[in-house]
Amino acid sequence: MTVRLGLRARATALGTLAFAVLLTVGAVLLVTTLEDRLTDAADEVARARVAELLDLAEVGDLPATLRTGDNGVAQVVGPGGEVLAASPNIAGRPAVADLPAGDEPATATFEAPDDAETETYRFWYAAGPGPGGEVTVWVGDSLESVGEASAALRGALWVGVPLAVGLLGAVIWLLLGRALGRLDRIRAEVDRITEESLDTRVAGDGVDDEVGRLAATMNAMLARLDAAARRQRDLVADVSHDLQSPLAAQRLALELALARPGDADVERLGAEVLAATADMERLVGDLLVLASLDAGVAHEPxxxxxxxxxxxxxxxxxxxxxxxxxxxxxxxxxxxxxxxxxxxxxxxxxxxxxxxxxxxxxxxxxxxxxxxxxxxxxxxxxxxxxxxxxxxxxxxxxxxxxxxxxxxxxxxxxxxxxxxxxxxxxxxxxxxxxxxxxxxxxxxxxxxxxxxxxxxxxxxxxxx
Known part of the structure; x- marks a missing residue:
């Protein structure tokens, strides 16, 4: 069984589907952009903190306890691997990693303890001179905060996108129903117009839009059809009138000749009949020329x-x-x-x-x-x-x-x-x-x- 959807349903489905695709692509881009921006912001803060701690270590003004954000860790490791300073959440713990470090900050991602938990951190680290030799500074930020923010956004989008798509589908359905209802009303009114009622016109609603202009165009077309029908009726009436006189003259002349055949003037009768026939012949010739003009027949110049x-x-x-x-x-x-x-x-x-x-x-x-x-x-x-x-x-x-x-x-x-x-x-x-x-x-x-x-x-x- 084939189900045929109406124009309203097809247009609503296509419009809703297109909007859903656009919103989905936009939501994915939004989540991805948010994660990138949060990661870039954390990286910028971590690199700045690494440079700051290297400067403090170089002048010997390094505090024992390092300040970090709620989701961050920091640690300064001496040349022998001893921890010279650390943030409160990893105080008393050994070095977070033993990786070669250079003068320029580098990044690495691995797990590190945070109080009683172990989380995945994105670390920035670099080495620099200290009072007792080269030190390595580690500053990291938990990736959990970025994941929580993106998860919260994804949760909101999982609710918001379908809701927006549904609302848009309902709006499209209602607006199309209103517009197509006006079109269907015009169709019904035109369908009721017959050859005998060509003077009827489509009732407009006064709105100057595409549907309103369509109603005006339909009325103009009906006016042209009405005028053409009137011209056709007038043509038939005029031709009938013009043919009636010569035909009546011929009939009268022939009836008189038949009524009194002995007194008939054959010469006069022939002249009258020929004159009437010439009038009809000329009228028919004129009508043939008009027909060729109306048909658009072209002559070779x-x-x-x-x-x-x-x-x-x-x-x-x-x-x-x-x-x-x-x-x-x-x-x-x-x-x-x-x-x-x-x-x-x-x-x-x-x-x-x-x-x-x-x-x-x-x-x-x-x-x-x-x-x-x-x-x-x-x-x-x-x-x-x-x-x-x-x-x-x-x-x-x-x-x-x-x-x-x-x-x-x-x-x-x-x-x-x-x-x-x-x-x-x-x-x-x-x-x-x-x-x-x-x-x-x-x-x-x-x-x-x-x-x-x-x-x-x-x-x-x-x-x-």
Whole structure:
């Protein structure tokens, strides 16, 4: 049977284990350091006492009884092995050892009597001149004091380390439970959100930390999903609405022809059906272009003459409209883009301008700091300031001055034009007509396309 631990248990176990290892290593280092420091301190005192007793022996001022600490012993041995002076705890005892000694203090560890006991001492000893010949000074400190101090510390650590580890584990468990509880609450709230309730948001607790920012991020994602779902519903509704009229016109024409076949005007019937079919065909084509833009389908760019393409489309735009299309400002401007995409952009811009112009559309083509620039300006009613941010939205139809009834179209022309411009590495902007800030009258659209294949999308573009 496999036991699966939750994130809370795993994180608590790992954190507690890591802390226990660190505390254990720290405790070992602490005990070792304490023993070394106590031994070094005792050695320093013993060496100083050896030097002091040698100086006293040299001048003949050596006392019979030597002062030492509670855990120390001291002894001065003459040249014949007789004890000249000793500490009270080894008074009357023979020399503690018979080892050759030099001028510099040396150390040795062995057992020595202490009152009624025998303990292990760490001795420092050295030889020096005395009134009756060379003397040897022995000063030692019991290792029992160092062992007792380290044992006391180890005992405290044996209790303190597990207690600290246990307390830390409990703290980690509680803190993780609080944090993961907030995460689990967010998960549960998001899990309850369905396609029909995308407007629901995760309730935050007002804490500005990682979990709080996660809740804000989830709300932002839900807002994007909600907006995407709304756009999809609007798209279906708009497409249905735009297809309904041509389909209804075809059905009506066909029903009338079938009701009175003898009086049917075949030519008129065909013209009506073809016109409705052309509207549907254009809408379906626009939807296919939008689908390719949304799918991120890339077209292979190539060098083309923007001016020649614009002049061709301007000639086409003049057919069937009383609006004058002025192309006197068209000059040579090579561009690096897909020719089919650019032709559709230019056609959409000219159709939009001629549909809403009062009498004149001015087209300008030029180069602008390495970019091919196309300006299309009309003298129509313009775009109100409150609608300027939405003019490139899909199926966007403005007020009566520029909506479908005034010039045809599905409201996709400018949206497609901007999408194709961005796919080509350029941009399409709505500008204020010169001398008329705010766009109270007339619309001015500017297209910028890369003049070579070395420019990145949007590099150095300005809406100027």
């Amino acid at each position: 190539a060098l083309l003459d923007l001016d020649g393409l614009v002049l061709e489309e301007a000639t086409r735009a003049r057919v069937g409209t009383p609006v004058a299309v002025d192309t006197s400002g068209v000059s040579a401007a090579p561009a690096y883009a897909d020719a089919v995409d650019v032709r559709r952009i230019v056609r959409n811009l000219l159709e939009n301008a001629t549909a809403h112009a009062a009498a004149r559309v001015v087209v300008t083509v030029a180069t602008d700091e390495g970019w091919a620039r196309l300006d299309v300006a009309d003298d129509g009613p313009g775009i109100p300031a409150e609608h300027r941010d939405r003019v490139f939205d899909r199926f966007q139809r403005l007020d009566d001055s520029r909506e479908r009834g005034g010039g045809g179209g599905s409201g996709l022309g400018l949206a497609i034009a901007r999408g194709l411009a961005e796919r080509a590495g350029g941009r399409l902007d709505l500008l204020d007509p010169p001398g008329r800030p705010g766009g109270e009258r007339g619309a001015h659209l500017r297209l910028l396309l890369p003049a070579s294949g070395g420019r990145g999308a949007g590099d150095g573009l300005t809406g100027g």
